[in-house]
Amino acid sequence: MTTTSTEANRAYFDKLASEYEAKPWQKAMSSMITRNIHERRDWLGLADNPEQKEVRLLDYACGTGLVSRALWPRITASRGIDLSTNMVQVFNSRAESAGLTPEQMNAVQGDLLSKEEQPHLSDPSLFNFDVAAVGLGFHHFEDVIEATKQLAARLKPGGVFFIVDFVNDREREVPHGWQGVITINGFNESGMRKLFEEAGLVDFGFSVFDEQAEMYFNDQKQLRTVFMAKGMRPLQ
Template identity: 45%
Template sequence: MAAEYDLKPAFVKMNAQVTQAIRDRLEWIGVDWISDEDKPEDGKEIRLLDYAAGTGVVSRALGPYVTHTLGVDISPGMVNKFNEHARKAGLDPSRIHAIEGDLCSDPPTVSFTEMPSTNFDIAVVCAGFHHFNDTELATKRLAERLKPGGVLLIMDFLTPSGEDGKVPDEVKHMVKVFGFDEPTMRRLFEGAGLVDFDLWIMPEKVVLEREKDGEMMRREITVFFAKGRKPAA
């Protein structure tokens, strides 16, 4: 999907919605972001880990507010697109780049284990959690990458009300969990040792599309943002 991901109308709209939601809630997220008042000579650094980064939607949304961004994805195609976007924007690879890696393999892939383990002010997974085989392990390993006081932010899909949560057979190869609810997210965050858990539901639904039997199926999905903080001590 990497070559066409940024061109699909449904993804274009969803990415715009997510970008606006993130930027509107910077204060709620709770990171000491870079601002216009901060001078380069002051040496302030804010580091972002964009995991399951895709083509870099979150990295572009938060780019003006951080100094360093590392994208990580298991797909080499997505990693290439991420870095292509960054280079076309004239951004220095020392400030933003993506690597291929798997946080949830056992052990994590070499490229990922070479990263500093307690380096990031914020780690974000945007619409990736429902693809993970082991969300508990993923949450713990992301939390390990945060510095004390760092924030984990997860954006994903709310479990549809009144549905049994069964994943359709035709998407089981890529969708492992059919949405999440607040108690589940709280349990995952607290199980990873994170505190100050909060969850916000985006008022505007997003529309997902997939082709089935030659027809384009459209579905409205409710999106949430969940956050937690690594204790400072």
């Protein structure tokens, strides 16, 4: 059964998709995050790939494809999954506009945490990834442990899972008006380490961005610290 939070997020991002990253602060934050992901590609184990060796990414809660674009061309294929049909359409439209084929970059609508059967998410093409990622999506998830387990299971042995999200460096309440859309208002290193270990991932890493994200909630400016956390599916 679909939860209230899931439906709230689906409706919110369906409405937002057409104007996502349209505001100056949104564009600035996306550029900052893209730059920081790009700078950490070696840290993720994504070496230069001049010979275009196959490297496949699962971009979950993919939105418009920020993570996929930040890792290109170190990856050779990206498969996105998102709750929002409208976000999926924008993801695919941007990939096409960049001259990429559906075989190179494509997204589908879906929810790995749904209790309802979704046969299309069992397609073999949505397994055995070299990398899986969630960019600024974890704070929307109701069950981050199950999400991590589900994504880790879609990696090949030795594959890397990483997230980008906000540091919870002090007690923060969910901003007024965002209850039901935001579930957890940030994370810390020890919590991330425990979460990744519970999902069976090893070689944990945690990296905080030097730059802060400038955001606006109800026209009120907030500065948030952003991090990347990574873990690897064991080789055996």
